[in-house]
Amino acid sequence: MALPLAAGLAGWIVAGLASGVGQIVAKTLVTLGIGYVSYTGLDALITLNEAQILTLIQTLPPTAVQLLGVLKVGTCIRIVFSALMMRATLFGLNEGVIKRMQVT
Structure with missing residues (x-):
């Protein structure tokens, strides 16, 4: 008697999960x-x-280009832009939801 009840309950659980999986x-x-x-x-x-x-x-x-090359200004610029990219990416994500991005 308990076996048909368990099978019916399992069928309901599977059907409920299947309908929710499509939305997810x-x-x-x-x-x-x-x-x-x-x-x-x-x-x-x-x-x-x-x-x-x-x-x-x-x-x-x-001469200025050589000085900037010695100071690794190009590398610094790339690091700053990478940080901006990461900040914008993380700022746009909030609890798994993408917000509207605004440049401030």
């Missing part, structure tokens, strides 16, 4: 898609700005 998968895919688009756009923006700054540094007189 859909939300996860949407979140990952929005995150990918945001990251790709932000990465393109930061890469463009970094390239422009390094190009402007190359237009300086040769």
Whole structure:
């Protein structure tokens, strides 16, 4: 007598989980898609700005470019832009939900 009740209960649990899994998968895919688009756009923006700054540094007189090379200014610029990228990524994520990103 207990066996049909257990089988029915197990069937209800499996059916409930199956209906909830579809929603979880859909939300996860949407979140990952929005995150990918945001990251790709932000990465393109930061890469463009970094390239422009390094190009402007190359237009300086040769002595200044050599001095900046010795001081590793190019490496410092890349570190700063990497930190900005990480801050924007972490700031945009809040408890698994992507917020609207604003430049402040």
